[in-house]
Amino acid sequence: MDNAQLxxxxxxxxxxxxxxxxxxxxxxxxxxxxxxLLAISVSEPTRVPGMSGLTIFPQGLSFEVWGLLxxxxxxxxxxxxxxxxxxxxTVLNVLLTxxxxxxxxxxxxxxxxxxxxFVLITIVFEPGIIPDYLVMKNLGLLNTYWSVILYKAxxxxxxxxxxxxxxxxxxxxxxxxxxDGANPFQIFFQIxxxxxxxxxxxxxxxxxVFHWNEFFRAMIYMSDQSKWPLQVVLRQFVIAxxxxxxxxxxDMNNYSGASQISIRSLKAVMILLTILPVLVIYPLILxxxxxxxxxxxxxx
Numbered sequence: 512m513d514n515a516q517l518x519x520x521x522x523x524x525x526x527x528x529x530x531x532x533x534x535x536x537x538x539x540x541x542x543x544x545x546x547x548l549l550a551i552s553v554s555e556p557t558r559v560p561g562m563s564g565l566t567i568f569p570q571g572l573s574f575e576v577w578g579l580l581x582x583x584x585x586x587x588x589x590x591x592x593x594x595x596x597x598x599x600x601t602v603l604n605v606l607l608t609x610x611x612x613x614x615x616x617x618x619x620x621x622x623x624x625x626x627x628x629f630v631l632i633t634i635v636f637e638p639g640i641i642p643d644y645l646v647m648k649n650l651g652l653l654n655t656y657w658s659v660i661l662y663k664a665x666x667x668x669x670x671x672x673x674x675x676x677x678x679x680x681x682x683x684x685x686x687x688x689x690x691d692g693a694n695p696f697q698i699f700f701q702i703x704x705x706x707x708x709x710x711x712x713x714x715x716x717x718x719x720v721f722h723w724n725e726f727f728r729a730m731i732y733m734s735d736q737s738k739w740p741l742q743v744v745l746r747q748f749v750i751a752x753x754x755x756x757x758x759x760x761x762d763m764n765n766y767s768g769a770s771q772i773s774i775r776s777l778k779a780v781m782i783l784l785t786i787l788p789v790l791v792i793y794p795l796i797l798x799x800x801x802x803x804x805x806x807x808x809x810x811x
Contacts, residue, residue, distance in 0.1 A: 543567060545786070551779040552576060559773040576776045580784070588737060589744035590784070592656070593723060596740055600660040600722040605715050608665050609707070612673030613699055616680075634667045640731065647732055658732035659725050659740075669714040676710040677703065712796045720789055745781045 519527065546567035551559055555571035562570055580586050614620055615627060643662070652658040680703065688698045704711065726742035733739060 545783075545790075548779040548783050551776055552783055554776070556773060556776055559776045576780050580777065580780050585736075585744055586741070586781075586784070589739055589741035592738060593740040593742065596656055596660055596725065597719060597722040599656070601715060601718045603660065604664055604666070604669075604718040604722075605711060608670050608673060608714060609704065609711065610699070611665055612670050613677055613703055615670075616674050616677035630667050630670060640728075643728075644731060652732070654733055654735050654738070656738060659728050660722075662728060663721075666714075666718070669717060672714060673707070673710055676707055680706055716793065716796045719792065723785075723789060741785055745785050748777070748781050 543565070547565065550567050550569040551562060553572055553574060554562060554569040555573045556575060558570035615623060617623075620626075647653050647658045652661070684702060684706075685698055688702055693701070724742060725740060726746055729738075729740050729743050730746075733743075
């Protein structure tokens with residue numbers, strides 16, 4: 512880059528300052544609620560009621576509320592349920608979506624247009640909760656983890672994304688693998704999937720967030736509270752708005768500082784428990800979004 516490119520006119524400097532200012536404002540607006548919750552969750556319980564709703568600095572330092580909730584049986588069970596539903600559901604979703612997308616990306620697939628038409632119909636005419644409930648009931652999946660795991664096992668939008676991505680993979684690669692004696696499964700797992708990491712990372716993140724945030728259908732399909740995911744437990748805690756309902760009467764009696772704990776602290780910790788895993792996983796997947804895995808795949 513030469514000196515002429517480095518020099519900016521006053522108007523260009525003003526535009527640069529405005530862009531940076533807007534981006535910084537967006538960062539502050541986005542992070543402030545999270546930092547506020549974090550500050551409330553680690554503040555001393557007796558000082559939380561007097562904290563401002565905009566502060567991002569803790570008053571003192573205490574992890575009593577975190578320890579109390581993380582040791583609570585309902586929270587532990589809900590966390591394990593959410594992890595199982597999210598991991599199992601995401602793996603199953605990505606695998607089924609990728610298999611169907613690879614098949615539909617082949618132009619010689621019989622009935623390809625008809626299958627794609629049915630996929631589009633599911634987008635336009637999505638069934639309501641009552642038909643979904645009746646299907647789950649007839650399949651005997653009510654009050655099981657599979658009632659929320661198998662819902663939208665193949666998302667039509669994500670399927671279209673993968674189909675378009677797979678169509679961009681050169682046929683020369685597949686033909687070369689076939690000449691070398693590779694079967695369709697070897698082609699799919701050893702050639703197609705490694706080349707599709709950016710697209711797979713994208714839909715993996717979408718599926719993961721979808722399953723982790725699941726609470727509506729879990730409330731409808733699951734009557735057994737021991738199978739509730741963490742989001743449903745959080746909802747019950749927040750709606751209850753009562754320390755006895757959240758912590759439990761026995762824990763309130765056994766914990767010496769329970770009377771000093773603010774309901775605000777309990778809610779802050781519960782909300783953070785539900786959003787922190789996604790915030791941690793997102794940067795790990797982000798690097799694949801723009802990674803060019805096709806570079807150098809073919810040589811002239």
